[in-house]
Amino acid sequence: MPIVAISAARLNQLLGQDFDMDILVHGLQQLGCDVEDTATLALFKCPACDTPNDKLAHEEPPKRCEFCGHESQEPFEQFATDEVIRLDLLADRPDLFDPGGLSRALKGYLELESGLSEFTVGDSGIEVHVDPIMSNAGTYRPFIVCAVLDIPPLDHNSLREIMRLQEHLHWGIGRDRKLASIGVYDLDTIVGPITYSVVDPESFQFCPLGMPGVQMTPNEILEKHPKGVGYKHLMEQYVKYPILLDAKNLVLSMPPIINSDETKCKIGTKRLFIDVTGLSKDSVIDSLVTLVSALVELGGHVQTVRMNYPDGPQDTPDLTPGTIDISYEDAKKWLGLPFDRDDFMTYLRKMRLNVTPKGDLFAVSYPAFRTDIRHEVDVFEDLAIGFGYENIEPAVVKTLTIGQARPEEKQSKMIRDAMIGLGFTEIMSLLLQSVERHFSKFNLELDAHHVIVENPKTIEQKVVRNHMMTGIMETFNKNRRKAVPQKIFEIGNVIHLDKQAETGTAEYRHLAFAIIGPDTGYAEGRMIMDAILHELKWNGSYAAADHPAFTKGRSAEITNNEGLWALLGEIHPQVLNNFGLAFPIVYGELRLMQVI
Amino acid sequence: MTLNEDQWKILKAVLDAETPLNLNQLVDLTGLDMPLVSATIQWGQESGWLDVAENQREELVPAEEAKELLGSGLPERRALSLLAETGRMPMKDVAAKAQELDIPMHEIIKWGSARGWFEKDKGELVLTETGKTAMQTLDADENAMNIAIARGGVYLDDLADLDIDVERVKKLLGTRALVAKIKPRTIRIVHLNETGTSILRSKDIRIVKERNTLTSEDISSGEWRNIRLRHYDVTLAAESVAPAKIHLMQKIIQETRTAFLEMGFEEIVSPIVESAFWDFDALFQPQDHPARDMQDTFYLTRPAEARLPDAEIVERVKRTHEDGGDTGSTGWGYTWSEARARQTVLRTHTTASTIRAVQANPRPPRKVFCVGKVFRNESLSYKHLPEFHQVDGIIIDENGSLATLLGTLKEFYRKMGFEKVRFKPDFFPYTEPSAEISVYMESKNAWIEFGGSGLFRPEVTRPLGCHVPVLAWGLGLERLAMLRYGLKDIRELYWSDIDKIKEVPLCQ
Known part of the structure; x- marks a missing residue:
């Protein structure tokens, strides 16, 4: 998850007061933010675009600008430091990604403001025409919403803030631009109406961001421009590429790859045009309302854009608050907290929600960006946060219940005690194994009875164990430089395919034990196996086995007519070689119980 | 008076001696070793029977190589024969000859000059009159060395008795460690006094056997009564040994189980090979949720599909995802796929077990827990294992609430050894509200995030037929093990270093 550094000075500026770092951190934590730590950032000026680049105090000064991409031989010059709070972003709450959204929440928590954030929405008079081809099934990026914002003239800091938020929304909502991607432009460079359509990847040309005067075709951009190379995979299924054009055919952007250089935001820009395009209607709407709501907190004024969709016009963004009716009694029961109706309303307003009585219930209005609210329990959570987790008096459930352990666990404990009594030390190993370690090294073959993983990151996790030998042999290998004899055991589950079972597998609890040393052998193993069978009051008969992992003539299978299964033998010298071991090993494995 | 056999042997030797003996002589006479003789004499002294006179002497102790050196002749003596014919020789010729014969040149010069055998004159080495004489006779130190080598050491005052010039010996050997060392020695001479003499001569002396151990026969025959067991120095350290032992991780698992069982859980x-239905869908995780990606979850080629529960349950879960069904929720607003729910995965959390338990028996009151292996599609690193242990607990209770959840957690964590616990809001996909737990670790002087909790969303419980609050929490046990044992690398837990398992104390 990305970590974002929020400047304490910037937060205080937005809060209109000078709070101590501790108060800010505590407030953010009590709001549910994941505060990683606080830190001092060093700020460096990019010699090309003047934008501040920041680094942690102990990090190397930058040589490449993270905004304009400028690279220099010399490290950038440091001009200031900044005290910041570093947050691990919460994917579920994109409204808490930036100083604007965080200050809105903090204003409620610190009781500076309450209820819904108030703002007016104007009409920009800008229209966008959406080419019907965009909604052809399975092609292009069908969904688009837009907005206009009047803002205080952009400076380096506000420009940087907007770019960061855009990036984080791409991560949090847009699935790295796949479901939704945002474009932000200087409206004063654009003449409406705007068209959302497609262009040919080979014949069309424009100047991509950061390359003024360099005309490139869309395909050239995908091959050569860093953003094109980075997001090329999103265009693979397209024959023609999405494009946003103004009335004079000036390119705004080629979503979701890159903006044009002519329409980019710069220092001094005071009218923003914003578009969000994507594959998911919810994601594009969420991205837009979250972004413009954050910009409102930074002093922006929202204006709608008339979207002429193939199925009719609509004004976006729609920032109408959502409403949900909730029950005070249900909330009280769900949370178990001592609040009355007045407190109840106060806490909700503290969380920047509006609440009004509505018969037996309460009508709660929540901002458009709070798409996480799907059920009244989501509002209950806000209520609990408004109450303050630190103020909750913990209680315990008074109902009596009877504890009960699983039978295989009771049995395993008994066997574990017996094995330790016999001088064996317990080991634990992993269930996921490579084919080589689990089968080939034992002269076994992967056959139709084994569980196979479809998508492991490495071949080390290709199969799920169906015997316990691998962990034992690997452990001996790891301890091969230590004194012998060594005696070890493991108790754990193995998994076999079982067509009758609900999930297609059966799980068994097994015991494996082994001794490595110059003088060990079948007879010593037999003593141990017999001792364990005796403790379990199990009887079995030994019969010569023909198992490829064991020396011929020195292994046995132990069975009876009640389903007993065990294996005992001397490990084949070839297998010893395969695991880099130089002493004989006697190995026993016993099925203790079927678990699933 | 009771004495053991050895004590008697030593004291008897003292008693019978015509002239007072020293300790070395007692060792020779009794055939016992020096520590025993020395301890016995000290004991006799402390008992007031003996007086010990200390006599300072100097001993000439031959070096290890001394016999060989003297046998072939000391370097300067070997050089005598080089000059025997001519009486003088240029230094460089001497050096060449010396090198040829492997005689250290500097030794020749140093010790030859010291003895007055050679002189340097105009770049030549000259044999002196003393040197000429020396060719026929051995020097004092050489004589002394021959005696010392023969006896394994000799006292200088004994040499004086043999008319050897002790001062010359000291001058020539005092700093010649290659040949010998002169060491100061304290000689203890034992004098039996009157008290001792009368006691040892009396009839009251009883001699007992002293042993380190009793034989089986000593014990059963009663012979042990005549045997005194030697006293040990009980403060001495012993060799280290560690018992065969339960695995570090297993111990944490068993402690966790005990905590839950003691609390009435x-x-x-539930199966490790799980259906996506129970691992994700039943927990209201939308089918396009990133956690379900191939990136994070192990899907299986074999078995490829699992069976779903009753059609009615499946239908309710489907509707909850699509439009909320009758749970009071808006749902996710997408078309739910049964095929995706049938996919098999290696379970990603033990919440798959507890949610199955909710469906199997949703009637309160119930408290259940599950400890088990869970899987994440990650490569092995110091921070991540592709499989690890998790514990999940739930309480199905009419009066369950956020407050009782936090209260139960406090008790649970106290049982796990954490006295100080605090909570903060968090966001998890299937609980609402949710709380993250932090515990205070004395050893780190810090709060450590350690576990998540919450009330299952109604979208999770109602489709499964449960209409009362379900309190849920879970935590990863490897993380607890790492904190407990101070490990920096999670893989250390599964390297199964046998020595490490044995060394870590059971009591933590």
Whole structure:
């Protein structure tokens, strides 16, 4: 998850007061933010675009600008430091990604403001025409919403803030631009109406961001421009590429790859045009309302854009608050907290929600960006946060219940005690194994009875164990430089395919034990196996086995007519070689119980 | 008076001696070793029977190589024969000859000059009159060395008795460690006094056997009464040994189980190979949720599909995802796929077990827990294992609430050894509200995030037929083990270093 550094000075500026770092951190934590730590950032000026680049105090000064991409031989010059709070972003709450959204929440928590954030929405008079081809099934990026914002003239800091938020929304909502991607432009460079359509990847040309005067075709951009190379995979299924054009055919952007250089935001820009395009209607709407709501907190004024969709016009963004009716009694029961109706309303307003009585219930209005609210329990959570987790008096459930352990666990404990009594030390190993370690090294073959993983990151996790030998042999290998004899055991589950079972597998609890040393052998193993069978009051008969992992003539299978299964033998010298071991090993494995 | 056989042997030797003996002589006479003789004499001294006179002497102790050196002749003596014919020789010729014969040149010059055998004159080495004489006779130190080598050491005052010039010996050997060392020695001479003499001569002396151990026969025959067991120095350190032992991780698992069982929880299991339905869908995780990606979850080629529960349950879960069904929720607003729910995965959390338990028996009151292996599609690193242990607990209770959840957690964590616990809001996909737990670790002087909790969303419980609050929490046990044992690398837990398992104390 990305970590974002929020400047304490910037937060205080937005809060209109000078709070101590501790108060800010505590407030953010009590709001549910994941505060990683606080830190001092060093700020460096990019010699090309003047934008501040920041680094942690102990990090190397930058040589490449993270905004304009400028690279220099010399490290950038440091001009200031900044005290910041570093947050691990919460994917579920994109409204808490930036100083604007965080200050809105903090204003409620610190009781500076309450209820819904108030703002007016104007009409920009800008229209966008959406080419019907965009909604052809399975092609292009069908969904688009837009907005206009009047803002205080952009400076380096506000420009940087907007770019960061855009990036984080791409991560949090847009699935790295796949479901939704945002474009932000200087409206004063654009003449409406705007068209959302497609262009040919080979014949069309424009100047991509950061390359003024360099005309490139869309395909050239995908091959050569860093953003094109980075997001090329999103265009693979397209024959023609999405494009946003103004009335004079000036390119705004080629979503979701890159903006044009002519329409980019710069220092001094005071009218923003914003578009969000994507594959998911919810994601594009969420991205837009979250972004413009954050910009409102930074002093922006929202204006709608008339979207002429193939199925009719609509004004976006729609920032109408959502409403949900909730029950005070249900909330009280769900949370178990001592609040009355007045407190109840106060806490909700503290969380920047509006609440009004509505018969037996309460009508709660929540901002458009709070798409996480799907059920009244989501509002209950806000209520609990408004109450303050630190103020909750913990209680315990008074109902009596009877504890009960699983039978295989009771049995395993008994066997574990017996094995330790016999001088064996317990080991634990992993269930996921490579084919080589689990089968080939034992002269076994992967056959139709084994569980196979479809998508492991490495071949080390290709199969799920169906015997316990691998962990034992690997452990001996790891301890091969230590004194012998060594005696070890493991108790754990193995998994076999079982067509009758609900999930297609059966799980068994097994015991494996082994001794490595110059003088060990079948007879010593037999003593141990017999001792364990005796403790379990199990009887079995030994019969010569023909198992490829064991020396011929020195292994046995132990069975009876009640389903007993065990294996005992001397490990084949070839297998010893395969695991880099130089002493004989006697190995026993016993099925203790079927678990699933 | 009771003495053991050895004590008697030593004291008897003292008693019978015509002239007072020293300790070395006692060792020779009794055939016992020096520590025993020395301890016995000290004991006799402390008992007031003996007086010990200390006599300072100097001993000439031959070096290890001394016999060989003297046998072939000391370097300067070997050089005598080089000059025997001519009486003088240029230094460089001497050096060449010396090198040829492997005689150290500097030794020749140093010790030859010291003895007055050679002189340097105009770049030549000259044999002196003393040197000429020396060719026929051995020097004092050489004589002394021959005696010392023969006897394994000799006292200088004994040499004086043999008319050897002790001062010359000291001058020539005092700093010649290659040949010998002169060491100061304290000689203890034992004098039996009157008290000792009368006691040892009396009839009251009883001699007992002293042993380190009793034989089986000594014990059963009663012979042990005549045997005195030697006293040990009980403060001495012993060799280290560690018992065969339960695995570090297993111990944490068993402690966790015990905590839950003591709190009245029933233990449950569920399959490791799980359906996506129970791992994700039943927990209201939308089918396009990133956690379900191939990136994070192990899907299986074999078995490829699992069976779904009753059609009615499946239908309710489907509707909850699509439009909320009758749970009071808006749902996710997408078309739910049964095929995706049938996919098999290696379970990603033990919440798959507890949610199955909710469906199996949703009637309160119930408390259940599950400890088991869970899987994440990650490569092995110091921070991540592709498989690890998790514990999940739930309480199904009419009066369950956020407050009782936090209260139960406090008790649970106290049982796990954490006295100080605090909570903060968090966001998890299937609980609402949710709380993250932090515990205070004395050893780190810090709060450590350690576990998540919450009330299952109604979208999770109602489709499964449960209409009362379900309190849920879970935590990863490897993380607890790492904190407990101070490990920096999670893989250390599974390297199964036998020595490490044995060394870590059971009591933590």
